[in-house]
Amino acid sequence: MSRDSLVIFLVAGEPSGDVLGGRLMMALNDATGGAVTFRGVGGPAMQAQGLKSLFPMSELSIMGLIEILPHARKLFGRMRETAAAIDAVQPDALVTIDAPAFAHGVAKRIQDAQIPRIHYVAPQLWAWRPWRVHKFRRHFDHLLALLPFESDWFAQRAVDCRFVGHPAVGIEIGIAAGADFRARHGLDADETVICVLPGSRQGEVTRLAGAFGETLQRLQIRYPGLVAVIPTVPNVANLVREKFNPIPFRKIIVEDVEEKYPAMAASNVGIAASGTVTLELAMARVPYVVAYKLTSATYWLTKALVRVPYANLINLILDREVVPECLQTRCRPEILFAHVCRLLDSDGAAQVESMQPALKAMGLGGPSPSERAAAAVLEIIQAARY
Known part of the structure; x- marks a missing residue:
């Protein structure tokens, strides 16, 4: 599809992911000279960077194996809605940010297999349920990791994983x-x-x-x-x-x-x-x-x-x-x-x-984690085109 700028679809499901998404959007704008359009789901930080959220992100901010059950029907509906929007937009890449349950639910419902699927914030499979790495490989093509040991852990399990640094080390608090x-x-x-x-x-x-x-x-x-x-x-x-x-x-x-x-x-x-x-x-x-x-x-x-x-x-x-x-x-x-x-x-x-x-x-010093994440996203998009 011919268009003047990149289109990236981002999905965040909670406040910390929204902050990550906002910083990533800013870094992508800087890296492309503004030649990028954003669609997706996010909160105040991502909206401040120009995103019009598909629906309120607050609906997704639920944590816990038990707590999520009463909201399951509505969440499944939002997964289908988000996946349909992605297929309609046909973005150059999908970037889901943390919120792994919702991210997996969206990724597996996308019909267009050509869209690069990037997950930002590695699921802590090294901490619990490591066997679920097989599910990750089915639903995502690439992973951006926050912690230094994660890239090796996932690479050993055939996941394309890039360490970009933790966003907290990119902030300046004087x-x-x-x-x-x-x-x-x-x-x-x-x-x-x-x-x-x-x-x-x-x-x-x-x-x-x-x-x-x-x-x-x-x-x-x-x-x-x-x-x-x-x-x-x-x-x-x-x-x-x-x-x-x-x-x-x-x-x-x-x-x-x-x-x-x-x-x-x-x-x-x-x-x-x-x-x-x-x-x-x-x-x-x-x-x-x-x-x-x-x-x-x-x-x-x-x-x-x-x-x-x-x-x-x-x-x-x-x-x-x-x-x-x-x-x-x-x-x-x-x-x-x-x-x-x-x-x-x-x-x-x-x-x-x-x-x-x-x-x-975790990346203190050098380019900010958001800059490294933006560079990785653009590299993945470029590789997918050739």
């Missing part, structure tokens, strides 16, 4: 941004600030808010004047206010996504749900504790299948627990409190320095 944030919010330079990140999904916030809230109350007794800064995202902002506003401690709930990194930079310590935000805290040189809770049924199903010793990527790459992990039954206020106190009193600086080798292994 000390000045933290000082400016404090000035905007009336915080003195010597006030102790804790960055609280309870998750970007409804279930995460619901399950973590109680333990996080009680931890903060204990910390305010130990550290009078402590201020909690709570960055959130639009799809859970109301729930975050509902859960944290009634708890009596000094707090600043940050709903502007542009304020998230300055809020991190302004913080002395962090407590965060497991996920990309933990690497962002590391990039901001903020020592932190990671926490997570699943529903009981999902936890036991997951526990039986997981094959890695750590949940946090820093720990996984370094093969030791540099960042304290408070998962499931260990996600309790007294345990969180003890870890945060140690970071504030003595261990914080050492943790920050210990995390640096892991960040370098």
Whole structure:
């Protein structure tokens, strides 16, 4: 089909994927001089780069083996709708971003076998259910990986996988941004600030808010004047206010996504749900504790299948627990409190320095991960044409 510019169809299914998609779109625009058109499904970050989402991305932000069941019928319908749109558009490439269940559901329903199918963010098959690599090979042609060891793991299993680096190492969070944030919010330079990140999904916030809230109350007794800064995202902002506003401690709930990194930079310590935000805290040189809770049924199903010793990527790459992990039954206020106190009193600086080798292994330095991902997508499209 003859046309003046490339057409790339992107599909993101949750906020972290939307941010990845937005950065990838920006890098593709830069690399092509704007000679690219985007179609697909995405959230605010991708829409800011010109995407008109086929339907609200928030419908796809569901996590957990059990939680997804009540929404299955609607999700299957959205898979069919997305696949039909891809066949109608006939893009130069399909790029699905994380959200593997939805991505697989879309990819296998596409009728046009000539469209290169690229998945961005390797499924963690090295951690659990490695036999599912056969399913990946059936549905996708190429894989863009965030972690340094993933390219070899997938290559050994006949998957074309390219390491592009983790997006968190491409962000710049300067000390000045933290000082400016404090000035905007009336915080003195010597006030102790804790960055609280309870998750970007409804279930995460619901399950973590109680333990996080009680931890903060204990910390305010130990550290009078402590201020909690709570960055959130639009799809859970109301729930975050509902859960944290009634708890009596000094707090600043940050709903502007542009304020998230300055809020991190302004913080002395962090407590965060497991996920990309933990690497962002590391990039901001903020020592932190990671926490997570699943529903009981999902936890036991997951526990039986997981094959890695750590949940946090820093720990996984370094093969030791540099960042304290408070998962499931260990996600309790007294345990969180003890870890945060140690970071504030003595261990914080050492943790920050210990995390640096892991960040370098994930691509810190050189071209940004988004630039490398864009170059890989364009290379794949070029190869498919000849």
